[in-house]
């Protein structure tokens with residue numbers, strides 16, 4: 013016999029409990045907010061996370077493409093503009109490029125994606141591909157790791173300026189912007205998710221989807237740890253050159 017569905021409040025609690033596995037607990041990020049990261053580690057993280065940033069609008073466009081509900085699309089489309097910018101607004105991708113400059117990376121290097129590790133690329137691609145194939149409600153629900161994101165953005169604003177005085181202050185705009193925007197996104201994402209996943213089975217599947225998304229974020233950092241903490245970049249037993257591919261997805 014299947015168990016009865018959780019109430020919306022219980023389901024929300026179960027989703028929030030997944031915060032226990034958020035990447036805020038990954039040793040690479042713990043070192044970062046405890047002030048133990050080197051310049052190379054911070055630069056590596058900014059360059060690799062750029063691949064996540066540029067793929068978020070593709071992910072959101074895939075959700076729109078699968079969504080026949082005009083009211084949902086009207087709200088969701090805002091996410092693309094938040095990252096890409098529009099009518100006088102610079103957008104999150106531009107703010108991330110400025111974060112890159114603030115930590116000493118030039119924008120051409122970020123845009124070239126030459127520092128993006130294969131493991132990071134595969135993890136991010138898995139997110140975009142999931143959004144292309146899943147129902148729009150499941151893909152919308154997978155964005156709910158953002159429930160936990162304001163805490164992580166705030167922790168950077170609180171700790172980085174003391175620990176890393178060499179980072180230029182203009183770099184912090186991205187995190188400030190996301191504090192507000194992530195809360196609005198979460199409110200919309202939760203509304204969709206709590207209304208749509210109304211049976212115990214569907215709720216269990218949604219929790220598994222959220223875990224999949226947490227796995228993506230964690231795996232990105234595992235790849236960065238191997239390279240920037242453990243000094244084991246891909247092919248390190250063979251060469252110190254960055255021979256890995258630069259993306260064949262398109």
Ligand SMILES: O=C(O)c1cc(C(=O)O)c2c(n1)C(=O)C(=O)c1cc(C(=O)O)[nH]c1-2
Nearest residue numbers: 068104154155156157158160161164165190
């Ligand atoms: O810095 C972070 O730790 C972090 C995490 C996440 C997340 O939880 O997916 C996002 C972001 N930042 C972010 O800046 C962002 O724009 C974003 C969009 C999404 C999404 O799934 O649609 N997650 C995140």
